[in-house]
Amino acid sequence: MSGHSDGQITIHPVKNKNDLREFVELAFRLNRGDPAWVPPLKGEVYGLLTPGKNPWFEHGKAQFFLARRDGRTIGRISAHIDALALAQPAEQGMGPGTGNWGLLEAEDEGAAQALLVAAEDWLRTQGMKRSLGPLSISIWDEPGLLIEGFDNRPTVMMGHNSPLYRGWVEGAGYQPVKQLLNYDVAIDDGFPPIVNRIVAAGEKNARIRIRKVDKRRFDAEAKLIMGLLNDAWSDNWGFVPLTDSEIAYVGKKLKDIVFEDLIRVAELDGEPVAFMIVLPNINQLLIDMDGSLLPFNWARLLWWLRKPQSHILRVPLMGVAKKLQNSRMASTLAFMMIEYIRRDAVRDYGTKRGDIGWVLDDNQGMNAVAEAIGAEVNRVYQIYDKLL
Template identity: 55%
Template sequence: MSDLVIRPVQSKADRKRFVDLVWDVYKDDPHWVPPLKDEMLGLITPGKNPWFEHAEAAFWLAERGGRAVGRISAQVDRLVLEHMGEGIGNFGMLEIVDGETEAGPRLIATAEQWLRDRGMKTSLGPLSLSIWDEPGLLVQGFAQSPTAMMGHHRPSYQAIVEGAGYAKAKDLVTYELDIRIDMIPMIQRLIDAGNRSDKIRIRSVDKSRFDEEAHTILTLLNDAWSDNWGFVPLTESEIAYAGKKLKPIIYEDLVCIAEVKNEAGVFEPAAFMITIPDLNELTRDLNGELFPFGFIKLLWRLRKPRVKRMRVPLMGVAKKYQGGRLSAQLAFMMIERNRIASVGPYGASHGEFGWVLEDNQGMLSIAQLPGAEVNKTYRIYEKAL
């Protein structure tokens, strides 16, 4: 008889073991970047993460001989049910140590039963914990370290998930490109025309008005992404929470808002773009620990970060402006502005754009800049319960 035990995470100590497990899973993976433990604990703790205001989650550890060898989560989010469809539950945060063959199927079965008990008809994932955190399972791009806010997984997980009866629902892709390369003439002409227009202006955010600027950007995000597959709106609490987390890594010259003069002759927010230095380059050697000295090191590095890669985690054009020449014009104007800033004081040579839904033709046409290539693919799976 197997000595593998699947048990629920119930205590603070359990949550710590849940987070710490990934150090065992990826200890021999040179491309893994240790997450910040405080961030991970905050993500899965009700009362700290406002996601729990509209969702519930359960977490499990797989243990063999008292040692944690696997983990998983299952979630029911009222906003997913409202915006994606009734009966859709989620799983996520699946991790299994190398050589463990039994834990994966049993963890997945445990999460599925929890979803069935709550009336769910479909299991969709992995989402850790929502589409706004680390969505999808890495299925291509294992030989490159992840950028900030993106996941990294063992290649063996794909067979485990598919072996449990899951099929592809949607792929999310990221693009990498050499940002030292100038825009091609056709795109540059579009940018130059926008710069000459008296109906368009691109401005940097003002961190002295951070709460107001964050609300403007995240409200634009909710509008711009509202027709996308998998979209779940950020609540007011989540907007405030995200703003607080993003503030230390926001640099005014890397975040911009495009404004367009409306019919009343007033400039209104029409698009935004957030570029961040790849924080994984700055935190990798901290081994997940901010205290006692990691916090000081990180604060010092964030003062004037120098990185090889930049990442564009969020970008959007208000729905009323999507689908036409203006939408592409605003996007390329912001991209060029942030590209120049990234290469200059930050010393970056490459950028990562995404994630982007595999069938979002508008964003794909923008992401496919000269020299850009898909460097990672993350897959979201589904299964009827």
């Protein structure tokens, strides 16, 4: 990253299509030299940032900013407020008066600091008392700043940023408030004996049924799983409920990379009480696409999606109904879903490793499950806050 700090830095709110294009393109220009950065599909990025496309804007508002020096764009940031986050209890991390920032990219510290000041000023004008970030844009998209694990490429739907950003954010007065862990685990040889014993015991329990999702009933299955998610995660730090239109939107976005044998629902006495979603690592294709499906990348993608061979699979979401949490049944269901998906993944997708995240640093149940299967932390993301 090079930057000349002799010229004056000016901050500009994003006002039109050209500004927005600069906002999106800047990430490609600044990160192109980083071998671990995976260029997102530009269509997806525009979708995230556009009211009317991203249903988050039904309950949130955002202002995007560009930093320029001598007419050149050298940085970007978003400032945003989510009405559903403001309605959460303050002791859960969000709550009244808490606004957010995210999508930070900057050539140098001067640009980063100026952008953070602009985001904070905007939040203040909206009546916010605290700035929490980075979130791109909601807690469900890409939360946290990467602070450990820069040398391995992120898997599908995970963020990546320059190692310099941490010092710049902390230099602007931000304090760490929460860490999100990502785990890596070898899965081709199976799990430790204790896990296999728990799975075998669960298989003898007639009350338990672990089933695959049914893609023909995709919308109903997505609603069921996301409903479980809202319940399972409702006490978690940073939780903001997903709305019905967000659930439909996520479902539509994931539909093409959802495979029936990689998503399991656990039923207890016929009632769905837990789920696990696993996605093939589409990033292994995106790394060479430079953000575009044209001219031939869409054909490569469709061909790969017919029967993906994915060396790494990502587990972005897993949950157990609140009423069962911290029970032995919860861990039994978790281990059974993990093991069933592991077997299919190794056999049908050529998978050797699993990537599990994010897990809150204080989520004892999930961290215990990760430890039991021999997983190790390979990336750490940090969320910061600052009183305004």
